[in-house]
Amino acid sequence: MGLVVQKYGGSSVADAEGIKRVAKRIVEAKQNGNQVVAVVSAMGDTTDELIDLAEQVSPMPAGRELDMLLTAGERISMALLAMAIKKLGHEAQSFTGSQAGVITDSVHNKARIIDVTPGRIKTSVDEGNIAIVAGFQGVSQDTKDITTLGRGGSDTTAVALAAALGADVCEIYTDVDGVFTADPRVVKKARKIDWISLEDMLELAASGSKVLLHRCVEYARRYDIPIHVRSSFSGLKGTWVSSEPIEQGDKQVEQAIISGVAHDTSEAKVTVVGVPDKPGEAAAIFRTISDAEINIDMIVQNVSAASTGLTDISFTLPKSEGRKAIDALEKNKGTIGFDSLRYDDQIGKISLVGAGMKTNPGVTADFFKALSDAGVNIELISTSEIRISVVTRADDVPEAVRAVHTAFGLDSDSDEAVVYGGTGR
Ligand code: ASP
Numbered sequence: 001m002g003l004v005v006q007k008y009g010g011s012s013v014a015d016a017e018g019i020k021r022v023a024k025r026i027v028e029a030k031q032n033g034n035q036v037v038a039v040v041s042a043m044g045d046t047t048d049e050l051i052d053l054a055e056q057v058s059p060m061p062a063g064r065e066l067d068m069l070l071t072a073g074e075r076i077s078m079a080l081l082a083m084a085i086k087k088l089g090h091e092a093q094s095f096t097g098s099q100a101g102v103i104t105d106s107v108h109n110k111a112r113i114i115d116v117t118p119g120r121i122k123t124s125v126d127e128g129n130i131a132i133v134a135g136f137q138g139v140s141q142d143t144k145d146i147t148t149l150g151r152g153g154s155d156t157t158a159v160a161l162a163a164a165l166g167a168d169v170c171e172i173y174t175d176v177d178g179v180f181t182a183d184p185r186v187v188k189k190a191r192k193i194d195w196i197s198l199e200d201m202l203e204l205a206a207s208g209s210k211v212l213l214h215r216c217v218e219y220a221r222r223y224d225i226p227i228h229v230r231s232s233f234s235g236l237k238g239t240w241v242s243s244e245p246i247e248q249g250d251k252q253v254e255q256a257i258i259s260g261v262a263h264d265t266s267e268a269k270v271t272v273v274g275v276p277d278k279p280g281e282a283a284a285i286f287r288t289i290s291d292a293e294i295n296i297d298m299i300v301q302n303v304s305a306a307s308t309g310l311t312d313i314s315f316t317l318p319k320s321e322g323r324k325a326i327d328a329l330e331k332n333k334g335t336i337g338f339d340s341l342r343y344d345d346q347i348g349k350i351s352l353v354g355a356g357m358k359t360n361p362g363v364t365a366d367f368f369k370a371l372s373d374a375g376v377n378i379e380l381i382s383t384s385e386i387r388i389s390v391v392t393r394a395d396d397v398p399e400a401v402r403a404v405h406t407a408f409g410l411d412s413d414s415d416e417a418v419v420y421g422g423t424g425r
């Protein structure tokens with residue numbers, strides 16, 4: 001007998017029918033002889049609706065109260081799911097994040113899990129129940145206040161519980177059939193991946209792939225938890241995300257040279273124009289940015305023009321932090337020393353990811369060739385050992401992703417990728 005942690009996203013439990021369908025799947029896992037813990041997200045767009053409601057009452061709602069409000073979404077779905085399972089003749093108990101022992105730091109709206117003490121969950125499943133846990137929430141160790149883990153945080157709850165319970169597998173049920181070689185909403189010919197390493201998945205998640213959240217994959221890698229990403233709408237096998245390749249039939253699935261293409265249009269670019277080319281300038285700029293608690297992504301510094309001794313430094317950051325960054329830099333203009341700032345939120349990022357890049361020197365050239373054939377202009381470039389990313393105009397992103405996907409032979413020749421519902425979040 002194994003212990004399985006399953007997670008169902010908001011689109012899987014969007015209405016009463018969805019809840020009943022999910023209840024059946026959970027019961028099946030139990031009938032197959034497993035102990036089952038199911039982590040659930042809020043129904044459909046509930047979280048967005050609650051945020052809208054809060055903003056109608058107060059444009060800048062207090063973090064503590066917003067968390068208290070948002071956790072209500074998952075309370076609704078967990079209780080309904082437990083009811084639906086009981087209706088099918090099985091025992092189920094629902095638990096809030098706090099009851100399930102999800103302990104976090106005290107940063108409201110994006111708390112980090114620091115410990116999981118799942119005693120009540122363990123007891124509940126040992127007594128023969130199916131345990132249903134509210135995703136995306138915990139309780140602060142210091143303040144004892146209720147916290148949330150950031151949008152999409154239920155995946156992280158599931159992996160963290162799987163690690164703490166020593167589960168055999170963490171199954172993440174979503175509205176697509178698994179992890180694809182590109183977002184199936186953009187690339188109709190995207191192919192489902194059978195197995196992907198945690199490293200490549202981490203890089204895809206960091207590059208904008210939305211199927212799994214970066215923090216969740218980080219957690220899975222730290223505790224070596226295999227994740228099975230699959231659809232709650234179909235019975236198909238999904239994608240295994242794990243450190244070791246899986247067996248299929250009697251042979252191992254091979255590591256692909258290229259795992260996939262990710263894109264991200266949530267970032268903006270700031271250019272600091274006319275920076276003196278002398279030691280300490282970059283430090284002053286990025287100290288200002290980090291003091292404002294803004295995370296940046298790419299950085300590019302130009303060669304300075306010999307005649308002026310001035311250079312430009314560009315960096316990318318989440319659009320949502322754009323205003324804050326500009327204000328912080330303007331405030332310190334005198335001490336940093338620069339001419340002006342430029343802000344551009346019409347950019348997009350395309351990333352090619354695959355561990356095979358390390359040993360295949362032609363990949364970079366092929367990537368740039370594909371973009372140039374598609375007539376896409378490149379504005380910034382950054383690389384890691386297993387990733388190449390470029391910034392382009394936001395409008396060019398869909399075409400660029402498709403061109404790169406085709407150039408690397410990733411297009412599937414059969415079925416089109418199916419998107420069953422939801423928003424891809
Ligand atoms: N309900 C939360 C959200 O929409 C958490 C989640 O779905 O994982 O962000």
Ligand code: MG
Nearest residue numbers: 010041042047
């Ligand atoms: Mg959701």
